[in-house]
Amino acid sequence: MQYRKFGKTGETVSALGFGCMRLPILNEKSENIDVKRAEEMLNYAYEHGVTYFDTAYVYHRPMHQGISKGFSENVLGNCFQGAKREKIFYATKLPTFVIQSPDEFEKTLHESLTSLKTDRIDFYLAHSLTKQTWDRMIQMGMLEFLQKAKESGKVRHLGFSFHDELPVFKEIVDSFDWEFAQIQYNYLDIRVQAGTEGLHYAASKNLGMVIMEPLRGGKLAVTPTEEVRNIWKKSQYDRSMAQRGLLFVWDDPAVSVVLSGMSTLDQVKENVRSADSAIAGTLSDFERSLYAEARKAYWNRTVVPCTGCEYCLPCPAGVNIPSNLNIVNELAMFGDVTLSKGNYEFQPPSERSENCVQCGVCLTKCPQHIQIPDHLQKLTEQMK
Ligand SMILES: NC(=O)c1ccc[n+]([C@@H]2O[C@H](COP(=O)([O-])OP(=O)(O)OC[C@H]3O[C@@H](n4cnc5c(N)ncnc54)[C@H](OP(=O)(O)O)[C@@H]3O)[C@@H](O)[C@H]2O)c1
Structure with missing residues (x-):
């Protein structure tokens, strides 16, 4: 030591x-x-x-x-x-x-x-x-x-x-x-x-x-x-x-x-x-x-340019959008579904992407113009 x-x-x-x-x-x-x-x-x-x-x-x-x-x-x-x-x-x-x-x-x-x-x-x-x-x-x-x-x-x-x-x-x-x-x-x-x-x-x-x-x-x-x-x-x-x-x-x-x-x-x-x-x-x-080099390789794999600014919140359906988008990126960076499922389930049930009703309110608020409902829907499917 x-x-x-x-x-x-x-x-x-x-x-x-x-x-x-x-x-x-x-x-x-x-x-x-x-x-x-x-x-x-x-x-x-x-x-x-x-x-x-x-x-x-x-x-x-x-x-x-x-x-x-x-x-x-x-x-x-x-x-x-x-x-x-x-x-x-x-x-x-x-x-x-x-x-x-x-x-x-x-x-x-x-x-x-x-x-x-x-x-x-x-x-x-x-x-x-x-x-x-x-x-x-x-x-x-x-x-x-x-x-x-x-x-x-x-x-x-x-x-x-x-x-x-x-x-x-x-x-x-x-x-x-x-x-x-x-x-x-x-x-x-x-x-x-x-x-x-x-x-x-x-x-x-x-x-x-x-x-x-x-x-x-x-x-x-x-x-x-x-x-x-x-x-x-x-x-x-x-x-x-x-x-x-x-x-x-x-x-x-x-x-x-x-x-x-x-x-x-x-x-x-x-x-x-x-x-x-x-x-x-x-x-x-x-x-x-x-x-x-490894750092660059990991960061290059991210798919959502979310900065965590939280302008998208509050979501009318209660989804913690930045937290779920973070999991989207982690899944892309590390390719480890089990690990991402752990993080997904670590979130309170009411804040998970599965609660998204595709209302699109977040689309009007995201400064990065991220197609949030699409990413949330895909994440929900991957986390099943
Ligand atoms: N103050 C704060 O706000 C705050 C926030 C976060 C953390 N902390 C403190 O900081 C500590 C360290 O953060 P962290 O727990 O996130 O540390 P970390 O070292 O980044 O992650 C710990 C995890 O790394 C894996 N790991 C560790 N050693 C390994 C090994 N030799 N081989 C394979 N996997 C290994 C284990 O994952 P698996 O369990 O998946 O195997 C372990 O649970 C925390 O325990 C806590 O005390 C404080």
Whole structure:
């Protein structure tokens, strides 16, 4: 295991972090964590040098029943009590999208501490900030609450996780004395959300940088299309797709810890092995050019020029149009029907493309002039 400095927190963390959002489950129910298998995976990671464990108030909550507290924190808290707890870092998150009034800040922090069976959270993040949640949280006094939580010792270091565009990211970085930030980043998404520019911007201000979705939620780990396979054949290294994805992110010295949401023990074993060579700046220029080629090949396969602007919403039939069009593109990029079906079914039933009544209201609103009803109809057929 390699270790890296974690920005202005002054801590040193393992280059591989365990993302506890995709623990193994029973009966396909997110809230039914397979505790025995999960503990086996967590303990293996612990014993092989992983020190950073990322969870959240909402991870492994019941799906499609509103947003409630999940069980991921509880599994961690039970697994790492006593001496083990002292050797690891817990990162968990204030559920900004759940909070409805200022008194819920303290309440949710207390619940996280209780579930984790600890008196302090090492890294506490404002979860999933967007322009909308950021503005709402500012008005509600979140920053004052976070500062007080730190002064009280319940929280040691403050950061945020992010899902919006680069200008919003920079605004948030510059608005508070954050010690670290967590962004989505992988070799496909170097210009998506914060992207490479945001990564380097925040790192230049000495924020510790945490990477989430390094394998794009698993899509970069599946067997790729023939075109992409042929690109990787040019590499002198025989690496798995998962290893290639992780090495790309670790290659950047701005990155401190890369979270992987591992869902099997074999994945933990492989990623722990990969983390032995997680040394920044070690990919050759030729290897880097292969990542660029693969990126181009994936993006060239997209079929819908949806920018996610949401002008098409609200749909009179309740369809979440950008989310479904995203699946259309993912299916074209990765060619993996099973994976896309998983994402399709992950959406609340009322938001799936099968609810489209072909009314055409969206056609009048889409600035890209996308033939939305046609794409939704085709997706519905493919997802049967
Ligand atoms: N704060 C936020 O807003 C936010 C948002 C997203 C994520 N996160 C955090 O970031 C963590 C990482 O994100 P992520 O879970 O999306 O990470 P990821 O690494 O992009 O995707 C994880 C998935 O990749 C696949 N995978 C991982 N290692 C593999 C291996 N060695 N071989 C084959 N497949 C492998 C697995 O897919 P299968 O399960 O399909 O096999 C796994 O579920 C999350 O777990 C969570 O803790 C935070």
